[in-house]
Amino acid sequence: xxxxxxxxxxxxxxxxxxxxxxxxxxxxxxxxxxxxxxxxxxxxxxxxxxxxxxxxxxxxxxxxxxxxxxxxxxxxxxxxxxxxxxxxxxxxxxxxxxxxxxxxxxxxxxxxxxxxxxxxxxxxxxxxxxxxxxxxxxxxxxxxxxxxxxxxxxxxxxxxxxxxxxxxxxxxxxxxxxxxxxxxxxxxxxxxxxxxxxxxxxxxxxxxxxxxxxxxxxxxxxxxxxxxxxxxxxxxxxxxxxxxxxxxxxxxxxxxxxxxxxxxxxxxxxxxxxxxxxxxxxxxxxxxxxxxxxxxxxxxxxxxxxxxxxxx
Amino acid sequence: xxxxxxxxxxxxxxxxxxxxxxxxxxxxxxxxxxxxxxxxxxxxxxxxxxxxxxxxxxxxxxxxxxxxxxxxxxxxxxxxxxxxxxxxxxxxxxxxxxxxxxxxxxxxxxxxxxxxxxxxxxxxxxxxxxxxxxxxxxxxxxxxxxxxxxxxxxxxxxxxxxxxxxxxxxxxxxxxxxxxxxxxxxxxxxxxxxxxxxxxxxxxxxxxxxxxxxxxxxxxxxxxxxxxxxxxxxxxxxxxxxxxxxxxxxxxxxxxxxxxxxxxxxxxxxxxxxxxxxxxxxxxxxxxxxxxxxxxxxxxxxxxxxxxxxxxxxxxxxxxxxxxxxxxxxxxxxxxxxxxxxxxxx
Numbered sequence: 001x002x003x004x005x006x007x008x009x010x011x012x013x014x015x016x017x018x019x020x021x022x023x024x025x026x027x028x029x030x031x032x033x034x035x036x037x038x039x040x041x042x043x044x045x046x047x048x049x050x051x052x053x054x055x056x057x058x059x060x061x062x063x064x065x066x067x068x069x070x071x072x073x074x075x076x077x078x079x080x081x082x083x084x085x086x087x088x089x090x091x092x093x094x095x096x097x098x099x100x101x102x103x104x105x106x107x108x109x110x111x112x113x114x115x116x117x118x119x120x121x122x123x124x125x126x127x128x129x130x131x132x133x134x135x136x137x138x139x140x141x142x143x144x145x146x147x148x149x150x151x152x153x154x155x156x157x158x159x160x161x162x163x164x165x166x167x168x169x170x171x172x173x174x175x176x177x178x179x180x181x182x183x184x185x186x187x188x189x190x191x192x193x194x195x196x197x198x199x200x201x202x203x204x205x206x207x208x209x210x211x212x213x214x215x216x217x218x219x220x221x222x223x224x225x226x227x228x229x230x231x232x233x234x235x236x237x238x239x240x241x242x243x244x245x246x247x248x249x250x251x252x253x254x255x256x257x258x259x260x261x262x263x264x265x266x267x268x269x270x271x272x273x274x275x276x277x278x279x280x281x282x283x284x285x286x287x288x289x290x291x292x293x294x295x296x297x298x299x300x301x302x303x304x305x306x307x308x309x310x311x312x
Numbered sequence: 313x314x315x316x317x318x319x320x321x322x323x324x325x326x327x328x329x330x331x332x333x334x335x336x337x338x339x340x341x342x343x344x345x346x347x348x349x350x351x352x353x354x355x356x357x358x359x360x361x362x363x364x365x366x367x368x369x370x371x372x373x374x375x376x377x378x379x380x381x382x383x384x385x386x387x388x389x390x391x392x393x394x395x396x397x398x399x400x401x402x403x404x405x406x407x408x409x410x411x412x413x414x415x416x417x418x419x420x421x422x423x424x425x426x427x428x429x430x431x432x433x434x435x436x437x438x439x440x441x442x443x444x445x446x447x448x449x450x451x452x453x454x455x456x457x458x459x460x461x462x463x464x465x466x467x468x469x470x471x472x473x474x475x476x477x478x479x480x481x482x483x484x485x486x487x488x489x490x491x492x493x494x495x496x497x498x499x500x501x502x503x504x505x506x507x508x509x510x511x512x513x514x515x516x517x518x519x520x521x522x523x524x525x526x527x528x529x530x531x532x533x534x535x536x537x538x539x540x541x542x543x544x545x546x547x548x549x550x551x552x553x554x555x556x557x558x559x560x561x562x563x564x565x566x567x568x569x570x571x572x573x574x575x576x577x578x579x580x581x582x583x584x585x586x587x588x589x590x591x592x593x594x595x596x597x598x599x600x601x602x603x604x605x606x607x608x609x610x611x612x613x614x615x616x617x618x619x620x621x622x623x624x625x626x627x628x629x630x631x632x633x634x635x636x637x638x639x640x641x642x643x644x645x646x647x648x649x650x651x652x653x654x655x656x657x658x
Contacts, residue, residue, distance in 0.1 A: 084502075088495060094329060101332065108322040
């Protein structure tokens with residue numbers, strides 16, 4: 001790897017931001033390396049948007065340091081604005097303008113970068129070139145917002161919840177685009193509350209909760225850190241299960257009940273499942289459901305907080 | 313990559329966005345065009361040229377009728393006494409002239425009705441002349457209906473000023489609040505665009521619409537009523553340009569911090585209504601007490617209207633309009649500067 005690949009594109013140290021009596025960001029440290037896709041994962045209200053908007057120079061932090069591409073907002077804002085591509089959460093672009101007109105407008109703000117036509121091609125909106133923004137679907141609007149972030153040929157791309165509210169097909173389309181940016185070597189910081197999105201797109205992830213980063217690393221590292229590779233979930237109808245004896249089985253790391261189901265975190269699926277079936281047979285409990293999945297970032301979040309990502 | 317010409321300048325593209333958003337909003341376009349036209353049409357009906365009114369009266373004898381017909385402002389019917397009496401009671405004629413037994417003339421009319429009193433004067437004058445009265449001094453009439461001294465001549469410059477103010481404050485104001493609410497403004501501010509371009513684009517947009525804002529009421533006044541344009545036309549154009557810039561800057565200032573359409577509406581009315589009343593749109597601002605005159609003279613709408621009246625009606629050129637231009641220039645600089653400083657970009 002060339003040396004530039006290992007340089008930090010974004011460095012955040014001990015960031016704090018309070019709104020009235022709510023602590024939105026509470027001592028966050030981050031480092032995004034050049035060329036990687038970094039994800040801020042967490043439930044709504046975890047402080048992701050506040051963090052990313054401070055990095056984008058749109059919100060001022062109460063304290064802490066932010067260094068973007070080796071520059072600082074206080075002294076280098078005009079240069080920084082030329083180098084960043086930004087997609088905000090919930091922006092409504094001018095509805096009366098066409099796709100082409102919108103991109104030509106945004107392109108006019110930057111010194112260099114692909115033209116409007118090129119940007120339309122990148123996000124595959126050729127067919128909608130002359131359609132009004134107001135007539136686009138949610139997915140098309142998000143792709144246009146992405147194109148607006150690209151017209152300055154940015155060194156660093158900020159994407160705030162790029163797929164929230166989209167249907168599965170539109171999400172996949174957007175993921176493909178983001179993967180293309182990654183392949184082109186762009187540095188990306190994205191926020192999401194979808195663990196599958198973070199797992200699929202991000203080289204490294206910081207999990208946020210209540211304004212703090214509670215874990216940081218590659219998705220693999222984070223999943224491995226909870227010492228669990230698989231989750232087994234079963235339910236036994238209305239029958240009473242003796243959880244204590246199940247918990248004593250070998251290779252069971254954790255046991256919980258949730259909505260009438262029992263969740264087991266296990267290291268070795270091929271040993272745990274037969275043993276579980278034997279044990280349930282001994283207890284004479286009927287099995288009504290049995291599911292297994294490999295551990296995900298969701299399980300990491302549950303392990304760390306006891307809550308699900310999308311619990312409000 | 314396409315070649316970048318002046319069309320790719322950020323200010324040009326921002327101004328184009330304003331234009332497109334305006335033109336593609338059929339309702340906004342409709343109301344901004346239809347309102348000045350409706351106003352002008354209404355005035356057209358109210359101030360159309362009418363011949364002097366002719367009064368209907370009745371006489372009961374051919375001789376009286378003959379004498380009365382010498383007066384052109386009277387429309388004389390000869391009627392039998394009973395019918396004539398009926399007509400004057402129901403107001404179909406303003407007056408009845410009838411001979412009395414002693415040879416005098418009797419006028420029957422309602423003296424609380426101005427038409428009756430006027431008919432009495434005209435009828436008596438016609439009859440006295442017909443029976444031989446001579447005028448003591450010869451006289452002749454000079455009718456004052458020249459363009460430039462009528463109410464419509466006074467009103468049209470007022471309406472032009474009012475139109476510039478309304479369009480320049482409403483237009484940018486609503487657009488800004490909308491962009492702020494939809495976070496479009498925040499998104500644009502996240503680009504390297506110089507912030508003053510964003511505000512300048514509103515001024516440019518209003519400049520492009522200026523021919524419509526001013527042209528409709530001015531053209532209507534000139535063509536339909538013959539309102540004079542006695543001063544240098546370029547001085548009139550210059551005044552309108554400066555006024556548009558000053559009021560648009562005012563619109564930016566009014567919208568600099570508000571987040572909702574309701575708050576913006578209230579603030580805009582608070583700005584404009586006092587000027588509608590004080591600045592002499594419909595009647596001379598001189599009618600207000602001397603004590604408040606310095607305040608009234610410092611208002612931008614007063615400055616525009618006074619300058620337009622001086623130019624159109626008295627033929628004033630650039631030199632005579634300098635004080636008003638100074639007032640407008642000061643408003644422009646102060647409002648734009650404050651707007652740039654106070655503006656909430658998200």
